[in-house]
Amino acid sequence: EVQLVESGGGLVQPGGSLRLSCAASGFTFSTYWMTWVRQAPGKGLEWVANIKRDGSEKYYVDSVRGRFTISRDNAKNSLYLQMNSLRAEDTAVYYCASQSSGDFAYWGQGTLVTVSS
Amino acid sequence: QTVVTQEPSFSVSPGGTVTLTCGLSSGSVSTTYYPSWHQQTPGQAPRTLIYNTKTRSSGVPDRFSGSILGNKAALTITGAQADDESDYYCALFMGSGIWVFGGGTKLTVL
Numbered sequence: 001e002v003q004l005v006e007s008g009g010g011l012v013q014p015g016g017s018l019r020l021s022c023a024a025s026g027f028t029f030s031t032y033w034m035t036w037v038r039q040a041p042g043k044g045l046e047w048v049a050n051i052k053r054d055g056s057e058k059y060y061v062d063s064v065r066g067r068f069t070i071s072r073d074n075a076k077n078s079l080y081l082q083m084n085s086l087r088a089e090d091t092a093v094y095y096c097a098s099q100s101s102g103d104f105a106y107w108g109q110g111t112l113v114t115v116s117s
Numbered sequence: 118q119t120v121v122t123q124e125p126s127f128s129v130s131p132g133g134t135v136t137l138t139c140g141l142s143s144g145s146v147s148t149t150y151y152p153s154w155h156q157q158t159p160g161q162a163p164r165t166l167i168y169n170t171k172t173r174s175s176g177v178p179d180r181f182s183g184s185i186l187g188n189k190a191a192l193t194i195t196g197a198q199a200d201d202e203s204d205y206y207c208a209l210f211m212g213s214g215i216w217v218f219g220g221g222t223k224l225t226v227l
Contacts, residue, residue: 037218044206045206047215059213059214102153102169103165104155104168107164107165109162
């Protein structure tokens with residue numbers, strides 16, 4: 001059974017940092033691009049970042065570039081999102097998803113990040 | 118900055134057919150944008166229905182179909198059912214590794 005399980009969300013103050021993790025199982029993690037997508041409360045989906053199979057390419061939405069860093073460890077079947085200089089507008093549920101040839105094939109259940117003082 | 122546009126809401130009768138669209142604030146959507154469609158019910162994670170314009174994801178019934186209609190990507194639901202009532206999001210590949218989601222369409226089945 002394919003599973004993507006996010007963790008690491010929580011309450012953080014503006015300007016703080018948080019590291020999200022996504023543990024993958026049930027598929028060959030190293031053969032998929034991986035993506036983070038977020039959803040602010042009551043809002044739509046927003047693509048945040050993705051990373052190539054071997055980690056050699058990384059891309060970000062403009063609003064997080066320079067503050068967030070996506071990474072992966074294929075030996076541990078894990079995806080990460082290091083979030084620094086957090087702002088109130090970063091408050092959202094963060095989903096990890098696998099991508100192959102344009103297919104967001106698998107999605108996790110999400111982890112909530114709340115940025116508030 | 119290019120915005121991906123979707124109808125904010127749509128309604129369809131049970132058993133009816135509905136077509137949702139996905140456009141660009143500037144320009145036309147083509148297959149080179151690799152349009153995908155994602156369904157989300159409240160409190161749940163998204164589920165991918167269609168990718169690469171018209172390929173159905175595993176387990177998706179064939180009453181969901183994708184296409185290019187004019188200058189937009191389109192998702193057609195044939196024989197709508199009550200549990201199709203969801204939010205539907207399209208996503209487009211903008212190049213250089215970047216994807217953009219549309220604002221979503223809230224579909225009501227009544």
